[in-house]
Each structure stands twice: as C-alpha cells, then as structure tokens.
Amino acid sequence: DAGVTQSPTHLIKTRGQQVTLRCSPKSGHDTVSWYQQALGQGPQFIFQYYEEEERQRGNFPDRFSGHQFPNYSSELNVNALLLGDSALYLCASSLVSYEQYFGPGTRLTVT
Amino acid sequence: KQEVTQIPAALSVPEGENLVLNCSFTDSAIYNLQWFRQDPGKGLTSLLLIQSSQREQTSGRLNASLDKSSGRSTLYIAASQPGDSATYLCALEYGNKLVFGAGTILRVKS
Numbered sequence: 001d002a003g004v005t006q007s008p009t010h011l012i013k014t015r016g017q018q019v020t021l022r023c024s025p026k027s028g029h030d031t032v033s034w035y036q037q038a039l040g041q042g043p044q045f046i047f048q049y050y051e052e053e054e055r056q057r058g059n060f061p062d063r064f065s066g067h068q069f070p071n072y073s074s075e076l077n078v079n080a081l082l083l084g085d086s087a088l089y090l091c092a093s094s095l096v097s098y099e100q101y102f103g104p105g106t107r108l109t110v111t
Numbered sequence: 112k113q114e115v116t117q118i119p120a121a122l123s124v125p126e127g128e129n130l131v132l133n134c135s136f137t138d139s140a141i142y143n144l145q146w147f148r149q150d151p152g153k154g155l156t157s158l159l160l161i162q163s164s165q166r167e168q169t170s171g172r173l174n175a176s177l178d179k180s181s182g183r184s185t186l187y188i189a190a191s192q193p194g195d196s197a198t199y200l201c202a203l204e205y206g207n208k209l210v211f212g213a214g215t216i217l218r219v220k221s
Contacts, residue, residue: 004154006154033208033209035209035211040213041213042115042200042202042211042212042213042214043155043200043202043209043211044211045208045209045210048207048208055207056206056207056208058208088152090154090155092155092209099143099145099157099160100145100157100209101157102147102154102155102156102157103154104153104154105153105154107152
C-alpha cells in the first residue's frame with residue numbers, strides 16, 4: 001500500500017515565478033492538508049481540502065491556492081514567489097478527523 | 112490561539128540513557144495529540160497518537176502521555192540508541208489542522 005507521495009522532490013525557482021506542487025494521498029484517504037516548514041521551525045498549516053473544497057485555511061496570503069481532484073489528489077500553487085517562500089512543503093492525508101500521514105515533502109528554493 | 116512549546120530545543124545524550132521530551136500547549140480544547148519524528152530534510156513519521164480521551168500510548172521503547180488539564184504532553188524514550196537521533200515534533204489537532212511545536216533536536220552519542 002503506497003503511502004503519501006509528493007512531486008517533485010526538489011525545485012528551484014526565481015522570484016516572481018509561479019510553482020505547482022503535487023500530492024497523492026494514502027489509499028482510502030479523502031482529506032489532504034498542506035503545510036510549510038521553514039528551516040529550524042515546525043510545520044505551519046496552509047490549508048485543508050475535503051470533497052474538492054477548501055475546508056480550512058491558515059494564515060497565508062492569497063498567493064497560495066490549491067485544488068483537490070475527484071481522485072483526492074491535490075495541488076498547491078504559489079504565485080509571485082518571494083525569497084521567504086523557500087521551505088519544505090509537506091502534504092498530509094487522512095480520513096476526516098483521524099490520524100494524519102505525511103509525505104516526504106517538496107524542497108522549494110526561491111532565488 | 113493555540114501555541115505549542117517544546118523543551119528542550121536540543122538534547123545530546125550518551126547511548127543507553129532514558130530521556131524525556133516535553134510539549135506544552137495553551138488551549139486544552141484539542142482532539143488528538145501526535146508525536147512525530149523527522150530526519151534531516153525528510154518528511155514526518157508518526158510515532159504515537161493520543162486521542163483526547165486517552166492519557167497515554169506506548170509503542171516499543173516509546174511512551175507518550177497527555178494531561179489536557181495542565182496543557183502538557185511528554186514523550187519518554189527508553190534505552191536510547193544512535194538511530195534515535197532526529198528532530199521530534201509534537202502536534203495538536205486543533206480544529207481541522209495540526210498545530211506544531213518547533214521540535215526538539217535529539218542526538219544520541221555512541
């Protein structure tokens with residue numbers, strides 16, 4: 001049984017560009033959450049998707065947007081990249097209100 | 112607003128020692144508490160999940176406790192090994208999201 005998968009593993013972008021990160025949830029899971037982890041800090045909640053709708057959002061600007069597809073996979077889009085967006089982006093999947101399982105993350109570097 | 116604090120920020124111990132990692136939180140209105148392990152540059156591995164109605168969970172050499180009234184959780188690691196070296200994060204399920212502490216960096220010396 002495949003766990004949570006994320007792509008790409010690493011990504012380098014320039015300030016002002018746009019990026020799309022992808023996540024496939026663990027088999028049977030219907031909820032996907034995204035987190036941003038800056039170096040030396042704990043992950044910060046970006047948003048959660050359930051039934052293709054954004055269910056809850058953290059304190060992130062509108063430059064961060066997402067989507068969930070009918071097969072429960074999800075994308076995170078970030079527009080107008082800033083240097084401060086450099087971080088490890090983590091995807092987690094779960095059944096609603098149950099234990100969350102995390103993927104390996106995507107390392108985004110903005111230069 | 113829920114705030115999570117982990118103490119100590121870093122810990123270095125010789126192999127074989129028993130150790131305790133601490134996690135405190137400000138709002139007791141939580142659903143679950145999870146302890147995670149994170150190796151450098153990697154994703155999170157769930158170690159233990161304590162549901163809000165439970166007081167502790169055990170898995171192998173790991174034992175986690177939860178005291179909602181005092182806003183505290185502890186992770187106890189018995190007979191530490193060099194392979195236990197990693198960052199340990201506690202996270203509270205608060206609303207529909209996980210709120211994390213900054214983590215404790217553990218180094219076990221052989």
